[in-house]
Amino acid sequence: MSRTTVYRLRVEFGDCDPxxxxxxxxxxxxxxxxxxxxxxxxxxxxxxxLERRTGVMGTPLVDTQARFVKSASYGDELAxxxxxxxxxxxxxVQTHRxxxxxxxxxxxxxxxxxxxxxxxxxxxxxxxxxxxxxxxALLG
Amino acid sequence: MSRTTVYRLRVEFGDCDPxxxxxxxxxxxxxxxxxxxxxxxxxxxxxxxLERRTGVMGTPLVDTQARFVKSASYGDELAxxxxxxxxxxxxxVQTHRxxxxxxxxxxxxxxxxxxxxxxxxxxxxxxxxxxxxxxxALLG
Amino acid sequence: MSRTTVYRLRVEFGDCDPxxxxxxxxxxxxxxxxxxxxxxxxxxxxxxxLERRTGVMGTPLVDTQARFVKSASYGDELAxxxxxxxxxxxxxVQTHRxxxxxxxxxxxxxxxxxxxxxxxxxxxxxxxxxxxxxxxALLG
Amino acid sequence: MSRTTVYRLRVEFGDCDPxxxxxxxxxxxxxxxxxxxxxxxxxxxxxxxLERRTGVMGTPLVDTQARFVKSASYGDELAxxxxxxxxxxxxxVQTHRxxxxxxxxxxxxxxxxxxxxxxxxxxxxxxxxxxxxxxxALLG
Numbered sequence: 001m002s003r004t005t006v007y008r009l010r011v012e013f014g015d016c017d018p019x020x021x022x023x024x025x026x027x028x029x030x031x032x033x034x035x036x037x038x039x040x041x042x043x044x045x046x047x048x049x050l051e052r053r054t055g056v057m058g059t060p061l062v063d064t065q066a067r068f069v070k071s072a073s074y075g076d077e078l079a080x081x082x083x084x085x086x087x088x089x090x091x092x093v094q095t096h097r098x099x100x101x102x103x104x105x106x107x108x109x110x111x112x113x114x115x116x117x118x119x120x121x122x123x124x125x126x127x128x129x130x131x132x133x134x135x136x137a138l139l140g
Numbered sequence: 141m142s143r144t145t146v147y148r149l150r151v152e153f154g155d156c157d158p159x160x161x162x163x164x165x166x167x168x169x170x171x172x173x174x175x176x177x178x179x180x181x182x183x184x185x186x187x188x189x190l191e192r193r194t195g196v197m198g199t200p201l202v203d204t205q206a207r208f209v210k211s212a213s214y215g216d217e218l219a220x221x222x223x224x225x226x227x228x229x230x231x232x233v234q235t236h237r238x239x240x241x242x243x244x245x246x247x248x249x250x251x252x253x254x255x256x257x258x259x260x261x262x263x264x265x266x267x268x269x270x271x272x273x274x275x276x277a278l279l280g
Numbered sequence: 281m282s283r284t285t286v287y288r289l290r291v292e293f294g295d296c297d298p299x300x301x302x303x304x305x306x307x308x309x310x311x312x313x314x315x316x317x318x319x320x321x322x323x324x325x326x327x328x329x330l331e332r333r334t335g336v337m338g339t340p341l342v343d344t345q346a347r348f349v350k351s352a353s354y355g356d357e358l359a360x361x362x363x364x365x366x367x368x369x370x371x372x373v374q375t376h377r378x379x380x381x382x383x384x385x386x387x388x389x390x391x392x393x394x395x396x397x398x399x400x401x402x403x404x405x406x407x408x409x410x411x412x413x414x415x416x417a418l419l420g
Numbered sequence: 421m422s423r424t425t426v427y428r429l430r431v432e433f434g435d436c437d438p439x440x441x442x443x444x445x446x447x448x449x450x451x452x453x454x455x456x457x458x459x460x461x462x463x464x465x466x467x468x469x470l471e472r473r474t475g476v477m478g479t480p481l482v483d484t485q486a487r488f489v490k491s492a493s494y495g496d497e498l499a500x501x502x503x504x505x506x507x508x509x510x511x512x513v514q515t516h517r518x519x520x521x522x523x524x525x526x527x528x529x530x531x532x533x534x535x536x537x538x539x540x541x542x543x544x545x546x547x548x549x550x551x552x553x554x555x556x557a558l559l560g
Contacts (some may be wrong), residue, residue: 010313011331012309012312012313012316013312013313013316013327013338014309014312014313020328029292029294032292032293032294033290033292033293036292036293036354040355046354046355047293048353058293066337073328074326074327082287091343138368
């Protein structure tokens with residue numbers, strides 16, 4: 001059984017568009033914060049610390065499916081419920097449910113990888129790597 | 141045969157995260173701009189003008205599937221190729237391919253609706269409406 | 281004596297740039313949220329409610345001076361201390377101090393106005409208006 | 421005589437707030453892009469390249485004064501006119517005028533420094549450094 005973490009946020013005026021509702025890219029901003037919050041809650045050190053020891057500098061997104069169920073607006077308090085649905089070799093499936101009290105506002109299913117930087121000689125950018133042992137141990 | 145429009149952009153320093161690559165919510169920012177650019181290119185008036193005549197204030201996102209194929213960084217020039225793959229009653233499927241020259245960087249498939257504001261009496265927010273006649277005529 | 285409100289936030293990975301520190305426009309995002317939080321804390325209703333009764337739809341920025349004292353990064357917890365330093369006719373001066381525990385990270389001094397929408401006939405956009413009586417009463 | 425560069429942009433729907441006008445932190449996003457564009461136009465290499473040779477990873481903001489003169493909305497095409505008003509030891513003053521055709525929309529005056537990363541041993545973050553010789557030569 002995987003654990004579920006909860007990341008709480010307030011919707012702000014500037015998160016909303018001329019229709020008065022949350023402009024959708026902001027949901028991905030919150031989901032990304034919730035993704036990292038999951039690891040922090042499990043005791044995984046900050047990426048810049050993990051990078052020094054293991055080379056891993058984060059868990060970039062490879063694939064996402066999202067469904068926008070209800071609109072939200074400023075003043076709303078939302079909670080992102082996050083869990084890991086599946087572990088694969090270098091990737092994992094993380095799901096997020098953005099709730100306003102009992103009401104589902106948005107949900108998404110992400111495939112992310114553990115990534116390390118590629119050297120300049122390799123052309124820069126990033127590449128997927130195995131989940132570091134110390135992370136796997138924490139996520140049990 | 142649906143037409144394809146191209147929306148061009150430069151990746152900026154502030155679009156990138158501590159890994160030095162585009163932070164993914166920014167791709168959705170560009171895809172959203174490309175979505176509106178499609179309608180503008182087809183001759184559809186700005187939403188605030190269309191709203192006065194038809195009540196339609198935009199085409200909010202209902203569902204999206206996205207695949208991140210290559211990382212991008214500041215200095216990159218990207219082109220978003222956008223088309224409409226399918227028309228349904230109140231919704232439509234729009235696809236976007238974000239290219240760096242001949243290379244696919246990201247692609248996504250969106251379901252969007254034409255939406256009007258709900259009155260305060262109806263509880264605020266938005267609701268899906270039929271595609272206005274004048275828009276359908278322009279999109280042929 | 282003016283009151284001071286405190287708006288708390290966590291710095292996220294996506295708020296940081298390739299140098300690994302907060303990309304400065306995000307500080308203005310937080311300061312803007314802190315500005316609205318001040319009014320909410322004083323009991324002023326949400327702008328969309330106030331607009332129905334008084335026409336006021338927000339307090340847009342006219343002028344700002346900001347000083348960036350320390351860098352911040354993801355994982356930091358910041359508190360924005362906000363007060364109103366001066367009331368003028370249609371405008372006011374609001375100051376914000378962004379703190380990390382006892383350390384000053386950024387500070388700014390803003391001039392904002394109470395604004396109402398201009399009709400389409402007037403060319404659209406917004407115009408400054410007198411502070412509504414009900415707001416002045418709450419801010420004492 | 422300092423040169424002036426021009427950075428062009430389109431205001432998008434998602435750049436605007438519930439009042440239908442540009443949410444002000446986005447102006448700083450564009451000004452930051454215009455600041456980097458100035459150096460690129462002068463032939464200064466991308467920061468990640470400059471960092472390898474000189475340690476300089478960018479020109480973070482130390483101080484800014486901004487004045488918001490006119491509102492802008494989606495569909496507007498803006499041009500940011502940028503110049504360097506003054507060189508100091510490790511810092512410089514850069515000014516930006518955001519224009520819509522002949523009309524001034526926003527202007528700001530920034531103090532920025534050339535910065536290098538501080539090592540982890542030094543506590544991380546960044547520190548101001550002298551303008552690299554190769555940059556000074558290009559900026560004449």
